[in-house]
Amino acid sequence: MPSLEEQLFPSTPGKFKIDRSSHHHAMNRQFHRCFSSTSTMFLWALFLIALTASYLSFQSFVDSGSKYFTASWGGVQWEKQVRNSAQIHRGGGMSVLVTGAAGFVGSHVSLALKKRGDGVVGIDNFNHYYDPSLKKARRSMLAEHGIFVVAGDINDGKLLAKLFDVVGFTHVMHLAAQAGVRYAMENPNSYIHSNIAGLVTLLEICKSAETQPAVVWASSSSVYGLNEKSPFSESDRTDQPASLYAATKKAGEEITHTYNHIYGLSITGLRFFTVYGPWGRPDMAYFSFTKNILQGKPITVYRGKNRVDLARDFTYIDDVVKGCLGSLDTAGRSTGSGGKKTGPAPYRIFNLGNTSPVTVPTLVSILERHLKVKAKKKVVEMPGNGDVPFTHANISSARREFGYRPTTDLQTGLKKFVKWYLAYYGHNHGKAVN
Numbered sequence: 001m002p003s004l005e006e007q008l009f010p011s012t013p014g015k016f017k018i019d020r021s022s023h024h025h026a027m028n029r030q031f032h033r034c035f036s037s038t039s040t041m042f043l044w045a046l047f048l049i050a051l052t053a054s055y056l057s058f059q060s061f062v063d064s065g066s067k068y069f070t071a072s073w074g075g076v077q078w079e080k081q082v083r084n085s086a087q088i089h090r091g092g093g094m095s096v097l098v099t100g101a102a103g104f105v106g107s108h109v110s111l112a113l114k115k116r117g118d119g120v121v122g123i124d125n126f127n128h129y130y131d132p133s134l135k136k137a138r139r140s141m142l143a144e145h146g147i148f149v150v151a152g153d154i155n156d157g158k159l160l161a162k163l164f165d166v167v168g169f170t171h172v173m174h175l176a177a178q179a180g181v182r183y184a185m186e187n188p189n190s191y192i193h194s195n196i197a198g199l200v201t202l203l204e205i206c207k208s209a210e211t212q213p214a215v216v217w218a219s220s221s222s223v224y225g226l227n228e229k230s231p232f233s234e235s236d237r238t239d240q241p242a243s244l245y246a247a248t249k250k251a252g253e254e255i256t257h258t259y260n261h262i263y264g265l266s267i268t269g270l271r272f273f274t275v276y277g278p279w280g281r282p283d284m285a286y287f288s289f290t291k292n293i294l295q296g297k298p299i300t301v302y303r304g305k306n307r308v309d310l311a312r313d314f315t316y317i318d319d320v321v322k323g324c325l326g327s328l329d330t331a332g333r334s335t336g337s338g339g340k341k342t343g344p345a346p347y348r349i350f351n352l353g354n355t356s357p358v359t360v361p362t363l364v365s366i367l368e369r370h371l372k373v374k375a376k377k378k379v380v381e382m383p384g385n386g387d388v389p390f391t392h393a394n395i396s397s398a399r400r401e402f403g404y405r406p407t408t409d410l411q412t413g414l415k416k417f418v419k420w421y422l423a424y425y426g427h428n429h430g431k432a433v434n
């Protein structure tokens with residue numbers, strides 16, 4: 001389809017063919033006669049100029065119109081919603097911008113903050129990495145508690161700047177990210193878009209704010225990569241990532257460090273260890289296993305080299321939420337203003353794990369017990385797609401700094417997850433109905 005511009009002003013000379021065949025001589029003569037007088041030519045030129053001018057003004061109308069009509073944010077009503085949501089209802093409370101608020105950890109943290117009286121504004125791009133209807137359901141749940149989640153991308157600097165115009169956020173809880181270890185091989189650019197470019201856009205806005213917020217953000221246990229020293233301590237090496245996901249999270253740790261160093265932003269990076277629970281992520285193993293077991297479909301259980309089972313330091317969502325709030329409470333101020341540093345600010349990194357790894361086959365047997373259904377297991381050797389053989393957090397640093405103490409074992413946490421899953425989806429979710 002030629003563009004409107006091409007149709008009006010063809011750029012290819014070949015498209016303006018003058019038919020010289022004898023059949024059309026009469027028409028051609030008329031055509032020439034038409035142009036023979038200079039006054040007619042002048043009129044034609046005027047007509048063309050008018051046409052061009054009206055086309056150009058139509059174009060600019062379309063441009064400004066699309067900006068106006070497609071904007072999903074802005075306006076008096078919208079600003080009011082943002083302001084109301086950010087309102088603090090306790091003495092000494094904070095106003096927090098939560099990115100990825102319609103996500104798993106984001107929705108839980110938003111709710112916990114709101115419940116204790118802090119102001120919360122969420123932002124989420126509702127992408128299709130997994131079923132957006134679950135994200136929308138989380139947003140409705142948050143709306144019932146007076147939390148407004150703005151539909152927008154953290155790469156939209158104008159939107160972020162606007163949010164900071166409307167609310168003087170004291171803290172940013174940055175949880176928006178492209179998650180998933182193995183999906184990085186399918187869609188590497190989405191990791192760069194969210195975890196690198198989006199992070200930088202967000203930090204640029206934070207550093208430019210008149211009163212800079214303190215930033216707490218989600219790194220990942222995956223930064224330990226092929227580290228074999230166990231348990232993993234924050235000071236262990238993190239220069240051997242096994243996936244692009246891990247590499248972008250590691251890059252995030254370095255990028256946030258430069259913003260701390262140059263602009264005085266207070267930074268806390270949290271290395272989450274395979275977080276699970278109600279309202280969780282459907283792409284994660286415990287969630288997809290549950291779905292498949294209930295549907296009577298086989299599940300694939302990866303196994304490491306030499307038939308060694310894979311293990312994860314599965315961490316229950318409520319424990320992680322406590323860690324997030326503890327981090328926000330102890331974050332310490334950013335020192336800069338309007339892009340200028342006035343002194344050093346804290347830069348911290350904490351493991352938020354459970355300190356007791358569980359193997360994947362054990363995870364499956366716990367699910368079987370809770371679901372009262374036997375799984376059809378297909379055990380295959382771990383493909384080289386980004387997985388690491390095990391994770392195990394040393395959490396003494398978070399314990400020391402803000403009393404982090406996980407209290408939920410996998411058995412108990414999965415029971416709560418299964419209860420939520422059955423209430424939300426029912427027993428027959430996704431089953432073919434005959």
Ligand SMILES: O=C(O)[C@H]1O[C@H](OP(=O)(O)OP(=O)(O)OC[C@H]2O[C@@H](n3ccc(=O)[nH]c3=O)[C@H](O)[C@@H]2O)[C@H](O)[C@@H](O)[C@H]1O
Pocket residue numbers: 179180181219220221222272273274275283284285286300301302303310311312360387
């Ligand atoms: O701690 C993190 O920082 C990361 O935690 C999570 O990654 P992982 O620990 O890989 O969790 P998850 O996919 O649930 O696989 C769990 C186990 O099941 C095994 N697994 C997986 C799928 C499958 O089909 N079969 C299987 O055996 C698999 O081999 C693994 O051993 C987050 O997704 C990630 O976003 C990031 O936050």
